[in-house]
Amino acid sequence: MVEEKPTLKLAPHVLNVMGEGAFTYLARAKELQRQGMSIVSFGIGQPDFDTPIHIKEAAAKALEEGFTGYTETQGILEARQAIAEYLNERYEAGVDPSEILITPGAKGAIFLALATYLKPGDEVIVPEPSYPAYPEAAKILGAKPVFVPIEWQGASKGFRINVDWIKEKVSEKTRMLILNNPHNPTGAMFSPREVEDLLDFARERGIVLLADEIYDNFVYEGEFRSVLRDPAWRDTVAYVNGLSKTFAMTGWRLGYLVLRREAAKVAANLAVNIYSCTTSFAQKAIPAAFKGPWEPVREMVETFRKRRDLIHSLLNEIPGFEAWKPLGAFYIFPRIKGLLEELNMSSRDFALTLLEKYGVVVLPGTAFPDKAGEGFLRFSYASSFDDIREGAARIKRAVEEMLAEKKR
Ligand SMILES: Cc1ncc(COP(=O)(O)O)c(C=O)c1O
Structure with missing residues (x-):
């Protein structure tokens, strides 16, 4: 304090x-x-x-070639295309580059998503323990985090999201629900059934499901279900991901936010007033990262x-x-x-x-x-x-x- x-x-x-x-x-x-x-x-x-060498080289080349000015707020088209292709190939998501914003880290994407959807007094359901940026960003915006414990089922079964506990905490003020999967800090990966239940529940109640899948390449066993596999994700989902973890790029500050087109435009209006654009030559590394080698x-x-x-x-x-x-x-x-x-x-x-x-x-x-x-x-x-x-x-x-x- x-x-x-x-x-x-x-x-x-x-x-x-x-x-x-x-x-x-x-x-x-x-x-x-x-x-x-x-x-x-x-x-x-x-x-x-x-960071893998081919990714560093792409950014170094951009710097050498003088790619040092402002870019479009949403991010350079070739980078958004590379992200869309990756998501569509992996999750059959049908994402269009106009629905993507490249942000300064996934944290930047989290903040923009909350700022796009929350007004002061709104409540955000945060399954807890939780990565701290969601509740703190909510507080910055005058919204209120409402914590719901993640259920500990013992050392052989681990953690699960108890949808009934979440339902109990939802009120007329609830505007958003957070789903971080795979999960920081527990290392849990929620089952396809849990993910589907949360998607259905959020859709039914008109709540935004903020899905942060930044660890989607760190899966050791079991089936990972991305929310983007839901054909109707646009009705419900604000999707956060980034390059920090997958490509060992935490210091580069490259994240992305996927929202339905109208919401992405609003988010871009917020972004231009906060940071104008994400670092230009860093963005040039994005197509190289997704193209591989992996x-x-x-x-x-x-x-x-x-x-x-x-x-x-x-x-x-x-x-x-x-x-x-x-x-x-x-x-x-x-x-x-x-x-x-x-x-x-x-x-x-x-x-x-x-x-x-x-x-x-x-x-x-x-x-x-x-x-x-x-x-x-x-x-x-x-x-x-x-x-x-x-x-x-x-x-x-x-x-x-x-x-x-x-x-x-
Ligand atoms: C769940 C989760 N989301 C987002 C982030 C932030 O990622 P970035 O460094 O790209 O802002 C982290 C970083 O630890 C994280 O654990």
Whole structure:
């Protein structure tokens, strides 16, 4: 909470907008590292791979050729065509380039989607734990996030969206429902049935379904159902995706938003007044990325699958850790509720102790962004096999020491 100074009056509705836990822990870890501490990070969610060379070359060529001016707000046509072709081939979505906006990161797409549909006082249903940008963007716009817990079914079954719980929280003010699939921070992938139920429900009630599928290339088992497979997606869906994760391009700031044409035009009017356009020469890398070769992406995802298996088994060897094996994204979200009760600690105290005393960055479940994550920790396993082994060993030692201390 930012304290309001009498001389500088801040907009009251933004005073309770939170920063993002992942970035806060990243900054603290960097500080400790500067002081000489050895740090193993499972903190921020970004691939530890470099952007594939053919993608970098496309942007470098654009720069060399002087492609450095403004572009159309919606994004250059060749990039929107490449995205449309990809979505249509993969999901038979029938997307037209006029329905796409290229945005500064998927986060830019999330904000624009919310700004296009929400008015002050509207409610947004956020299944929680959740990536924090949805509720915080809603708050910036004067709308209200309404959290509905994601159901934990134990370490063998994992997480599921309970549609009945969502229905209970819907009111006349509900304007939007968030579906992030595969899911950050749990690593869940919701079943085709869950996705269809949410689409039907949103359509019936005239609610916008904001679908964020940024992890759609990080699927390890099971069937992934994109909302764009629904032939009537235009009635209901605001679709967010981006290049950050799939092509290891987090710093490039390239995302995209897909909306029915009339809504896309309105979103472009908002965008032009906020950022004019997404970086011109970065956009030139988009056709190269989707054209491929896709081999580097496949190799990265295969590596992540092996890391998932490793971290899942190592975490389950730590006393008090119950880790479900995630199906997608690159996060694992073990439950440590019993352990925390024994130690009389919150998830946040535990994560801070791991960082300050043992040099391991993990995020408390409550960074996502509220109560449902209490009793859980989030690990991003986009780190090397050695780091996974070293990090798990340090955590095991930490837990043993904390339990021994408690008994003394
Ligand atoms: C679910 C989800 N959506 C969107 C984003 C933001 O992506 P970008 O870096 O492209 O803004 C992230 C990043 O962690 C994410 O986890």
